Amino acid sequence: MAAVLLLLSLFSGLYIYKAGLKEGKEISSSAQPMDGTNNINNQIENNGSKSAENTVENQIENEAGKDVKNNITNNITNNVEVNVQGDGDVVNTISNNISNSVTNQNTGGSGNGNGDGGNGSGGNGDDDGNNSGSGQSWGIDTASPLTEELSVCVRDNFGDPKVVGRYLGEKEGVSSGLTKEEVDLIKSNNDEILLIHNRFDDAAGFDKGVEEAEEAIGLAQEIGAPQGTALFADIEPNYPVDAEFIIGWYETVSSSSYAPGIYGIFAGDEALTAAFTEAVNQDASIQDDTYLWTAAPNVGITTEEDAPEYRPQAPEGSKVIGWQYGLDAQACNIDTNLFNNEYTDVLW
Structure with a gap:
């Protein structure tokens, strides 16, 4: 149906997760500061095949600590190609739970690419803290x-x-x-x-x-x-x-x-x-x-x-x-x- 590539970066460490996607992927990440700064970078890319029914559901939840600087970047790219017989549903949900802290920077992004006859919809969920929806x-x-x-x-x-x-x-x-x-x-x-x-x-x-x-x-x-x-x-x-x-x-x-x-x-x-x-x-x-x-x-x-x-x-x-x-x-x-x-x- 589709494939997912997730890059999750906490502090200076890099974690790579790759898996086949049937109905979607739910990602939860949390960070505790090493130097007063949380850096969370989530990237998901979905590539759906043509002449198929592509159902893509992505959910990212980030937990960030308080009294620190939180830099959170969420990027979702959905490349879904379908023909006239195909169909596609795309749902993106992002939740950032950020405690009161020195500074919080949240960048949420999602992009959907559709081929001939493709249908897609995407959205970002509400964030807690100083950001809501798309920020x-x-x-x-x-x-x-x-x-x-x-x-x-x-x-x-x-x-x-x-x-x-x-x-x-x-x-x-x-x-x-x-x-x-x-x-x-x-x-x-x-x-x-x-x-x-x-x-x-x-x-x-x-x-x-x-x-x-x-x-x-x-x-x-x-x-x-x-x-x-x-x-x-x-x-x-x-x-x-x-x-x-x-x-x-x-x-x-x-x-x-x-x-x-x-x-x-x-x-x-x-x-x-x-x-x-x-x-x-x-x-x-x-x-x-x-x-x-x-x-x-x-x-x-x-x-x-x-x-x-x-x-x-x-x-x-x-x-x-x-x-x-x-x-x-x-x-x-x-x-x-x-x-x-x-x-x-x-x-x-």
């Missing part, structure tokens, strides 16, 4: 221009962001607009850009939603944002807000080459949460296609190393791309965030 990336947002000086300040005091939130166009006295020079600097660091539209202070009415969406689309095009990038309407807690604005924003952005997003405090008792829920009740596709970036709950600024467990608040079933968990750092003009890697393909 999170630490990031920042700032109302200031992202200069080299600010970048150094962030790295020296907080960490290395993988996502940078910046604003479309200037809002006088509030935020500067993203420039092409900033884009070049951010991209030179291999970081992604989250685009924020905040040039309004009233989020009520369908026509207003359309108006703000059209402006955001134009500003995104001016700066060269690629197709498929999400645009986030910044709805502050003191703004008037209703479902009609959200519907107008959603319909207009969705009809463009960009994806709709909304930023705000999506706690249960907020007007924004009620407005979003009402909009979804009128059009269920709003929940399916809108990315939410929530500022709830606010647990305070941290370094990347001390980022909290990922627990954003937002309406059940919504696509929560990120959590702005800390506001107004003192050392640098930034807020701190965690972003869900499942959805970051809509960032620039």
Whole structure:
């Protein structure tokens, strides 16, 4: 049916396991530190034959200790070829149980390759600790221009962001607009850009939603944002807000080459949460296609190393791309965030 090659590396030792696969393979690994660092590397490769029914189930469970640095890498590659008569099912489950420690780095990856007529599905299970599903990336947002000086300040005091939130166009006295020079600097660091539209202070009415969406689309095009990038309407807690604005924003952005997003405090008792829920009740596709970036709950600024467990608040079933968990750092003009890697393909 298929064959499995597992490479499991603990510390400096290397363990190789090779076996035939009938219905899948379950791998459990644990590490106790020798020098204050756990290095766990799991690699599984499945090669399924053509003209056969290939059923592949992979499960990896990692146990890592506390008060140490845990580096965990999980890679699964499924090469399954089937013809018209063949069929294929692929299931990948990864669980990382990481105790609170100095730093944890988890890289989970899975890839499925299918031949003619092949069908495959893969997924990563929930992780305990600071990662869930496909994992999170630490990031920042700032109302200031992202200069080299600010970048150094962030790295020296907080960490290395993988996502940078910046604003479309200037809002006088509030935020500067993203420039092409900033884009070049951010991209030179291999970081992604989250685009924020905040040039309004009233989020009520369908026509207003359309108006703000059209402006955001134009500003995104001016700066060269690629197709498929999400645009986030910044709805502050003191703004008037209703479902009609959200519907107008959603319909207009969705009809463009960009994806709709909304930023705000999506706690249960907020007007924004009620407005979003009402909009979804009128059009269920709003929940399916809108990315939410929530500022709830606010647990305070941290370094990347001390980022909290990922627990954003937002309406059940919504696509929560990120959590702005800390506001107004003192050392640098930034807020701190965690972003869900499942959805970051809509960032620039």
